[in-house]
Amino acid sequence: MNEKVKQLSQEIESFVATSQEQLEEYRLKFIGRKNVIADLFAEMRNVPNEEKKAFGQAVNDLKTQAKEKFQRLIDALNDSGGGVEEYPDLTLPPITGEFGSIHPLSATRNRFIQIFERIGFNVSTGPEIEDDWHNFTALNFPENHPAREMQDTFFIEKNPDIALRTHTSSVQIRVMETEKPPIRTLSPGRVFRNEAISARAHCVFHQMEGLYVDKGVSFADLKQTLYHFAKEMFSKETQIRFRPSFFPFTEPSAEIDISCQICHGDGCNICKHTGWVEIGGSGMVDPNVLENCGIDSKVYSGFAFGMGIERITMLRYGIKDLRLFTENDIRFLRQFNAL
Known part of the structure; x- marks a missing residue:
């Protein structure tokens, strides 16, 4: 052996x-x-x-x-050079690398910020889990307002005063509490509402809210700002209209509609065959909201607006089903390789 x-x-x-x-x-x-x-x-x-x-x-x-x-x-x-070939085989086909792309929601978010940064707005962020004060009370929501009920809001089970934020207006409250006017800020972020998922709605989506507070701010400033946004985001031919509405945190308030970018006014399922699509809400900041944040409403005024990033992205790229954004279907995402 x-x-x-x-x-x-x-x-x-x-x-x-x-x-x-x-x-x-x-x-x-x-x-x-x-x-x-x-x-x-x-x-x-x-x-x-x-x-x-x-x-x-x-x-x-x-x-x-x-x-x-x-x-x-x-x-x-x-x-000795025997481990690898001294010269590569130049007749072999090249290996093409696959590059990733920006998600369409991120591309629209970036375009939002780019448009408003040019007119003096900065970006503010805040927590996705909020307390009752920043999510509701400071925004002038009465205690019996329907948005406080379980059908709209995801409350934390063991603490009814804590919930997943239903809008990024809570970030605006935090900004007004910590900064002095003039304030120009955008608040992008993910929000949560207890809604049925469909081609037009989701329980998790993204918002972009804007706030401008200074001396002498008027509704005309709001209108011109949103006119500028619509022309820059879509095209010079885009039409915009305001419809009177109600929001607890703004007075007066208005819904924002633009001409449908998919059917160009002919009528489709996105615009419900009206030729117009609602893209968000807006209005003058209610004096009570300013006072809640320690800002003198007799000296300062302001406007606010909010839009769904998904809705804007659907109009921008002609997408007819909101669920495509979260299904991670590679066939859908590859259509945006140029972004």
């Missing part, structure tokens, strides 16, 4: 590899899972008990020798 060990040791030491094929031959014989050294360990049961210790030590030394020799063969082959 010891003679076999010596024979393998000599074979290992004298082995020469001048190519990858010979190196692989060595690896399979002495290093691989079913190598000749492993066979020696299997024959341990046939060795007399008084010789097992010495035989085991000899086989272990042989195993170490085989591994060290393998590394020397690799180094020698690389030094």
Whole structure:
């Protein structure tokens, strides 16, 4: 048995590899899972008990020798240039890398920010889990307002005063509490409402809200700001209209409609065959909201607006089902590789 060990040791030491094929031959014989050294360990049961210790030590030394020799063969082959081709095969076809793309929602968010930054707005963010003060009370929501009920808001079960924010207006409250006018800020972010998921609605979506507070701010400033936004986001031909509405945190308030970018006024399922699509709400900041944030409503006034980023993205790219944004269908996402 010891003679076999010596024979393998000599074979290992004298082995020469001048190519990858010979190196692989060595690896399979002495290093691989079913190598000749492993066979020696299997024959341990046939060795007399008084010789097992010495035989085991000899086989272990042989195993170490085989591994060290393998590394020397690799180094020698690389030094000689046999490990890799000196010149690549220029006739092989190129490997084209697949580049990722910006998600359409992110592209629209970035465009929002770009448009408003040019007219002096900055960006503010806040927590997605909010307290009752910032999400409702400071925004002039009465205690019995329907938005406080479970059908609209995801409340934290063990604490009814904590909820997933239903709008990014809560960020505007935080800004007004910590900054002094003039204030021009955008509040993009994810919001949550307990709604049925459909082609036009989702329980998780994104909003972009804007706030401007200063001396002498009027509704005319709001209208001109949104006119500017619509022309820049869509096209110079885009029409915009305001419809009187009600929001607890603005007075007067108005819904914002633009001419449908998908059917161009002919009527489709997105505009409900009216030629107009609602993109958000707006209005003059209610004096109570300013006072709640420590801003003197007799000196300062302001306007606010809010839009769904999904709705704007659907109009911008002609997408007719809001659920596509969250299904991660690679076929859908590949359509935006140019973004």
